[in-house]
Amino acid sequence: MPKISKERLEIYRELRRDFKEDEFINLHPIQRGGVLSPEARKAIVEFADGYSTCDWCPPKTARLDMIERPPIAQFMQDLAEFLGMDVARVVTRCREAQFISFTMLGNPGDYVVLDSLAHYSTYTAAELARLRVKEVPHSGYPEFRLNLEAYAEKIEEVKRETGKPPAAVLLTHVDYLYGNLNDAAVVGKICKEYGVPFILNAAYTGGIMDIDGKKLGADIITSSGHKSWAASAPTGILAATSEMGEKLFARSKIVGDWSKRKFGVKEYALLGCTVMGAPLMTLIASFPHVVERVERWPQEVEKARYLVEQLERIEGTRQIGVRPKNHTLIHMESDGFFRASQAHKRRGYFLYEELRRRGIVGVQPGLTKHFKLNTYGLSQEKVERVAQAFLEIAREQNLSVS
Amino acid sequence: MPKISKERLEIYRELRRDFKEDEFINLHPIQRGGVLSPEARKAIVEFADGYSTCDWCPPKTARLDMIERPPIAQFMQDLAEFLGMDVARVVTRCREAQFISFTMLGNPGDYVVLDSLAHYSTYTAAELARLRVKEVPHSGYPEFRLNLEAYAEKIEEVKRETGKPPAAVLLTHVDYLYGNLNDAAVVGKICKEYGVPFILNAAYTGGIMDIDGKKLGADIITSSGHKSWAASAPTGILAATSEMGEKLFARSKIVGDWSKRKFGVKEYALLGCTVMGAPLMTLIASFPHVVERVERWPQEVEKARYLVEQLERIEGTRQIGVRPKNHTLIHMESDGFFRASQAHKRRGYFLYEELRRRGIVGVQPGLTKHFKLNTYGLSQEKVERVAQAFLEIAREQNLSVS
Numbered sequence: 103m104p105k106i107s108k109e110r111l112e113i114y115r116e117l118r119r120d121f122k123e124d125e126f127i128n129l130h131p132i133q134r135g136g137v138l139s140p141e142a143r144k145a146i147v148e149f150a151d152g153y154s155t156c157d158w159c160p161p162k163t164a165r166l167d168m169i170e171r172p173p174i175a176q177f178m179q180d181l182a183e184f185l186g187m188d189v190a191r192v193v194t195r196c197r198e199a200q201f202i203s204f205t206m207l208g209n210p211g212d213y214v215v216l217d218s219l220a221h222y223s224t225y226t227a228a229e230l231a232r233l234r235v236k237e238v239p240h241s242g243y244p245e246f247r248l249n250l251e252a253y254a255e256k257i258e259e260v261k262r263e264t265g266k267p268p269a270a271v272l273l274t275h276v277d278y279l280y281g282n283l284n285d286a287a288v289v290g291k292i293c294k295e296y297g298v299p300f301i302l303n304a305a306y307t308g309g310i311m312d313i314d315g316k317k318l319g320a321d322i323i324t325s326s327g328h329k330s331w332a333a334s335a336p337t338g339i340l341a342a343t344s345e346m347g348e349k350l351f352a353r354s355k356i357v358g359d360w361s362k363r364k365f366g367v368k369e370y371a372l373l374g375c376t377v378m379g380a381p382l383m384t385l386i387a388s389f390p391h392v393v394e395r396v397e398r399w400p401q402e403v404e405k406a407r408y409l410v411e412q413l414e415r416i417e418g419t420r421q422i423g424v425r426p427k428n429h430t431l432i433h434m435e436s437d438g439f440f441r442a443s444q445a446h447k448r449r450g451y452f453l454y455e456e457l458r459r460r461g462i463v464g465v466q467p468g469l470t471k472h473f474k475l476n477t478y479g480l481s482q483e484k485v486e487r488v489a490q491a492f493l494e495i496a497r498e499q500n501l502s503v504s
Numbered sequence: 505m506p507k508i509s510k511e512r513l514e515i516y517r518e519l520r521r522d523f524k525e526d527e528f529i530n531l532h533p534i535q536r537g538g539v540l541s542p543e544a545r546k547a548i549v550e551f552a553d554g555y556s557t558c559d560w561c562p563p564k565t566a567r568l569d570m571i572e573r574p575p576i577a578q579f580m581q582d583l584a585e586f587l588g589m590d591v592a593r594v595v596t597r598c599r600e601a602q603f604i605s606f607t608m609l610g611n612p613g614d615y616v617v618l619d620s621l622a623h624y625s626t627y628t629a630a631e632l633a634r635l636r637v638k639e640v641p642h643s644g645y646p647e648f649r650l651n652l653e654a655y656a657e658k659i660e661e662v663k664r665e666t667g668k669p670p671a672a673v674l675l676t677h678v679d680y681l682y683g684n685l686n687d688a689a690v691v692g693k694i695c696k697e698y699g700v701p702f703i704l705n706a707a708y709t710g711g712i713m714d715i716d717g718k719k720l721g722a723d724i725i726t727s728s729g730h731k732s733w734a735a736s737a738p739t740g741i742l743a744a745t746s747e748m749g750e751k752l753f754a755r756s757k758i759v760g761d762w763s764k765r766k767f768g769v770k771e772y773a774l775l776g777c778t779v780m781g782a783p784l785m786t787l788i789a790s791f792p793h794v795v796e797r798v799e800r801w802p803q804e805v806e807k808a809r810y811l812v813e814q815l816e817r818i819e820g821t822r823q824i825g826v827r828p829k830n831h832t833l834i835h836m837e838s839d840g841f842f843r844a845s846q847a848h849k850r851r852g853y854f855l856y857e858e859l860r861r862r863g864i865v866g867v868q869p870g871l872t873k874h875f876k877l878n879t880y881g882l883s884q885e886k887v888e889r890v891a892q893a894f895l896e897i898a899r900e901q902n903l904s905v906s
Contacts, residue, residue: 104795105586105714111792113575117547117785120559120573136554145519146552146782150545152538152730152737157522161868171522173515184507194596194738197775205632210612218763222756225765226772229758230607237762312507328554328781335554335781336596336738354624356631360639361620363627370628373599379730379737380548380782383519390513393506466563 121463127484130464131431132278134478135310135330138384142332145387149380156378163367166375166382167191177386182341184393185304185323186314189347191340191369192385193376196305196326197223199340200272202371203301203322204231206350208269215256215268215298217248217284219277224303233269236260244422244435246280250288257296270299270322275313276306280423281431281474283307290319299346305329306431308339310478312396321346327381332388334381395479405485406430406477412489415504416496422472430478440471442499453495460491523865529886532866533833534680536880537712537732540786544734547789551782558780565769568777568784569593579788584743586795587706587725588716591749593742593771594787595778598707598728599625601742602674604773605703605724606633608752610671617658617670617700619650619686621679626705635671638662646824646837648682652690659698672701672724677715678708682825683833683876685709692721701748707731708833710741712880714798723748729783734790736783797881807887808832808879814891817906818898824874832880842873844901855897862893 121128123137138146149155149172158171167178182190193199200223204214210232216224218237228235236256241247253271260268273289276282286302293300301322304313308325309332315323327337342350354370357363368374377385410421410432418437421427439453446452454467465473477485493503523530525539540548551557551574560573569580584592595601602625606616612634618626620639630637638658643649655673662670675691678684688704695702703724706715710727711734717725729739744752756772759765770776778784812823812834820839823829841855848854856869867875879887895905 104799106582106795108792110582111795113578114788114791115543117543117550117574117789119550119556123553130555130559132558133553133555138553141517141519143549143552146548147545148519148521150548150736150786151525151535151540152735152739153532153535154521154737156534157532157865158869161870172519176515180508180512194600195775195778198596201775218760218765222765222767222770223776225758225760225767226756226770226775229756229772230775235758235761237760239762333554334552334783335556336779336783337554354628354631356627356637358620358627358639359637360641363620363624365624365627368624368628370631373597373603373628373632374625376597377738381736381738384552386516387519389516390510393508393513397506463559467560468563 126461126463127480127488128464129462129475129477129488131474131476132329133464134430134476135306135332136328136335137332137479138334139332139388139391141387141391142334142384145383146334146380149383152379154379155382165367166378172383172386174382174386177389180389181339185308185341186316187320187323187341188344189342189351191351191372191376192327192382193338193340193372194336195338196303196324196329197227197338199324199338200224200301200303201227201230202340202350203270203324204228204233206352206371207299208233212269213260213264214270214272215253215260216272217274217277219246219248219279219282220272220274220303221278221305224272224274236268245424246282246422247424248282248284250284253289253292254296257292257298267296267298270301272301272303275302275304276429276431278306278431280433281306281427281429282424283428286318286320293321294319306429309392310396310402311399315341316343322350327385331385331392333385337377337381337385402430402478403428405480405482406432409477409485409489413492415493417501417503431474431476433472433474435472436470438496438501439499442501443470446499456495457491462488462491528863528865529882529890530866531864531877531879531890533876533878534731535866536832536878536882537708537734538730538737539734539881540736541734541790541793543789543793544736544786547785548736548782551785554781556781557784567769568780574785574788576784576788579791582791583741587710587743588718589722589725589743590746591744591753593753593774593778594729594784595740595742595774596738597740598705598726598731599629599740601726601740602626602703602705603629603632604742604752605672605726606630606635608754608773609701610635614671615662615666616672616674617655617662618674619676619679621648621650621681621684622674622676622705623680623707626674626676638670647826648684648824649826650684650686652686655691655694656698659694659700669698669700672703674703674705677704677706678831678833680708680833682835683708683829683831684826685830688720688722695723696721708831711794712798712804713801717743718745724752729787733787733794735787739779739783739787804832804880805830807882807884808834811879811887811891815894818894819903819905833876833878835874835876837874838872840898840903841901844903845872848901858897859893864890864893
């Protein structure tokens with residue numbers, strides 16, 4: 103008798119996603135850059151089975167990044183070069199890349215200086231590495247602009263407090279809340295002056311914008327395959343200068359006390375191999391597409407600005423964060439839609455539902471006053487349909503449209 | 505001008521696996537339990553895009569394991585129950601599950617007592633958590649039988665050396681080298697007596713054999729989705745008793761010093777969300793199949809024993825590890841095939857090539873003297889074909905077959 107009855111297992115049959123990318127226009131703030139390329143869709147089927155990358159694992163140096171069939175080893179080099187760094191590894195998530203950086207650069211109790219708009223996972227990565235955080239402030243509503251020069255002050259503060267510089271500095275290249283793009287070179291310069299390792303978290307930029315880590319003064323770049331590289335989750339990227347790579351990718355030194363076993367080929371912060379299957383292969387299969395698409399970034403920004411312009415025609419509606427947009431992640435504030443929701447029988451859900459009725463998803467159900475959307479990779483025609491839909495819904499709710 | 509030329513990117517087009525599961529009989533020691541179920545093959549296509557599980561992420565408690573559409577929250581409960589534990593999470597790899605256990609139970613410098621046949625990733629997980637290891641010995645060639653009673657001695661040794669018990673004890677339920685199955689209850693009992701948390705690494709057992717963690721006295725069970733749960737890589741399982749779950753899944757306490765931001769809903773050792781896409785959905789889609797297949801374990805062991813019996817008919821060939829087999833992972837030693845390779849123009853590669861010519865893959869290219877194979881999930885008819893192929897090759901090499 104199976105432990106769990108057939109009836110109870112029924113809910114796991116015929117698992118369906120809420121929508122299909124080709125049937126809806128999806129504006130989900132975290133999903134746009136992770137929509138697979140057609141090539142990745144083929145690769146995920148080809149490499150679907152567990153350990154599918156390991157058919158030709160080299161016996162002596164059994165390590166994922168050394169596999170040549172499929173061309174994983176070559177990919178690691180090309181990936182590093184593409185980011186303007188010396189060495190790269192694929193890890194399970196951008197947050198893991200950050201954790202590895204923190205734990206290999208710092209000791210418990212050390213500080214990491216980070217921006218106050220960093221993703222929660224940056225904070226929890228620091229917490230797991232037993233580091234303390236010191237935040238660089240932002241300007242608050244409505245721009246939430248980071249004061250990048252304050253990185254110097256914060257490094258000084260850590261030095262006064264602990265007698266030594268922080269273990270690392272982290273800047274979120276584009277934050278998840280407002281989609282503000284930061285000039286990483288400013289922070290790179292400060293870090294160089296103080297001799298502190300600079301981690302650039304490119305979760306929302308690597309894979310959609312061209313990034314040259316060396317030019318920006320980054321010692322480490324972290325990024326997210328499922329967020330910005332047209333790859334399946336979970337995939338993270340950890341790229342570094344040679345010097346920093348020595349620290350992050352240190353080989354295992356542990357020795358079995360009885361057996362004397364050693365594992366000197368393994369990079370212990372990665373726990374050896376990382377993404378040994380389908381998601382890695384989607385990342386690789388999408389790479390030619392990604393190399394090409396970053397060249398089209400200016401057009402992507404144009405579409406985002408166009409949508410903001412259209413949405414701001416709606417009464418009491420404006421874009422929050424630095425203006426004009428330099429990224430496709432958009433945070434809107436709408437007193438208009440909020441007032442409409444107060445009177446609507448579906449309350450805050452009306453906006454989601456009205457959009458969905460028009461073939462548009464991704465705005466979080468229930469939200470009207472503040473909502474985020476992302477236009478990355480949508481055609482101009484689709485962005486126009488999105489704009490029209492919002493304007494139409496506004497008019498239906500008797501909001502004025504200028 | 506793209507940074508990397510089109511020509512150089514050519515190698516990433518048309519990525520193909522070395523073989524297709526339906527065209528070859530695959531004996532790869534680590535791949536058998538991770539072959540997807542037909543249901544999982546559908547799910548991976550449906551949830552291929554990055555962050556595909558997050559369409560209905562609950563806004564207030566944004567956490568993967570709380571998502572109800574698709575039924576991830578329910579799956580976590582059913583998974584725990586299936587393993588006879590109270591609480592379960594899907595993490596990125598079995599090794600990550602071990603690292604989380606080590607780092608949340610121990611402090612730098614503490615000991616973990618483990619078996620000397622543990623996988624390298626157990627050692628590197630301890631290394632990353634800054635723990636020391638103390639190994640329980642095995643009997644050496646040819647049985648490599650672990651002395652389970654020695655766990656008590658080793659705990660005593662740690663107590664004498666450090667004045668306190670080890671942070672944790674780990675037993676590899678079935679080891680990757682010889683496929684020896686250990687009686688976990690023996691270790692569970694010892695750990696209970698000493699009040700030390702017992703981690704059962706079920707990478708090769710959970711998902712193919714029925715496991716009742718509570719009955720075995722396990723406080724924590726770790727397992728590997730891509731190894732034994734018919735799931736894509738990377739997926740790991742971390743299941744625990746309620747008491748131990750409180751420690752492993754502790755909520756984040758870090759506070760931004762300037763912003764006062766907090767992330768109290770996040771389980772910080774998991775860095776928040778883990779496998780937020782396709783591989784998780786393959787694990788869930790295969791779950792009904794897995795619940796059912798563990799009931800057929802005795803037949804799987806029978807097939808493994810049959811193959812051993814057939815292979816041992818070949819001159820100078822015998823199974824290494826505990827006899828008779830209690831698991832489908834088989835380690836063969838063959839002086840016969842080794843001698844044949846010395847005379848063969850393809851040297852050690854002849855065995856791989858001869859098998860492949862007969863539609864059989866998975867034995868590591870180059871190996872003859874020692875090789876591993878796994879019969880899990882193969883039909884009796886296919887196992888017979890494998891046996892016939894080996895016998896045929898032996899005869900062709902003028903080895904006697906009894």
